Amino acid sequence: MSILSCRHVSRVYGQGEARVTALSDATFDIPEGQFTVFTGPSGSGKSTLLHLCGGLDLPDEGQILIGGEDLYGMPEKRRAVFRRRTFGFVFQAFNLMPVLTAEENILMPLLLDKRRKDEAWFQELTCLLGISDRLKHLPGQLSGGQQQRVAIARALIAKPRVIFADEPTGNLDTDTGTEVLSLLRSSSRALGSTVVMITHDPGIAALAERRIHIVNGRLKEDGAE
Numbered sequence: 001m002s003i004l005s006c007r008h009v010s011r012v013y014g015q016g017e018a019r020v021t022a023l024s025d026a027t028f029d030i031p032e033g034q035f036t037v038f039t040g041p042s043g044s045g046k047s048t049l050l051h052l053c054g055g056l057d058l059p060d061e062g063q064i065l066i067g068g069e070d071l072y073g074m075p076e077k078r079r080a081v082f083r084r085r086t087f088g089f090v091f092q093a094f095n096l097m098p099v100l101t102a103e104e105n106i107l108m109p110l111l112l113d114k115r116r117k118d119e120a121w122f123q124e125l126t127c128l129l130g131i132s133d134r135l136k137h138l139p140g141q142l143s144g145g146q147q148q149r150v151a152i153a154r155a156l157i158a159k160p161r162v163i164f165a166d167e168p169t170g171n172l173d174t175d176t177g178t179e180v181l182s183l184l185r186s187s188s189r190a191l192g193s194t195v196v197m198i199t200h201d202p203g204i205a206a207l208a209e210r211r212i213h214i215v216n217g218r219l220k221e222d223g224a225e
Helices: 046-053 076-086 102-112 119-128 144-156 174-191
Strands: 002-013 020-031 035-039 061-066 087-091 162-166 194-199 210-215 218-224
Touching (some): 020 194, 020 218, 046 194, 102 144, 119 144, 162 174
Parallel strands (some): 035 194, 087 162
Antiparallel strands (some): 002 061
């Protein structure tokens, strides 16, 4: 069963001479549990695609289905709740709250949704990511790799069905980036989540189960394991 389906999705920015087609007629299906990477040069449409699939932007044309539900057929308030409960996001810049401890940052999605912490899952997740001994530290007291692990834990704590990762290793050195990516894969598999990631790094992309290349807003299947 497809967890994410895009049907003829397009997104255009600007008008006249400033008009830019960021995404053109994108159509694909991603089955539940698959780790898919979208690759392409800067400005190719990768981030636009991720933002559209994650409910963060509005398409000009087309339809995006999540588990069979029309993401943009929902009223805005319902879509916001659906996004919070269904998706997890990992960004290149970590986006951690500097005044909160690692544990508080991880639990933020649950607090926003007024949900209780699943202690067993919290312990399993933080142990798997190797940050159990860093939970009382502030982000400024953590290395880049540790901050990204906290960000991954935050994305997974609410047990999302889909994890969207936007260049999650972009601010890390190669070895740390590969290690963090491996941890993202193992922790998402423990949960059974689907991972959709964008990257410009061919080495990182090679670790995915499926790769789709984007050039000038158009998609081309690149290969699969």
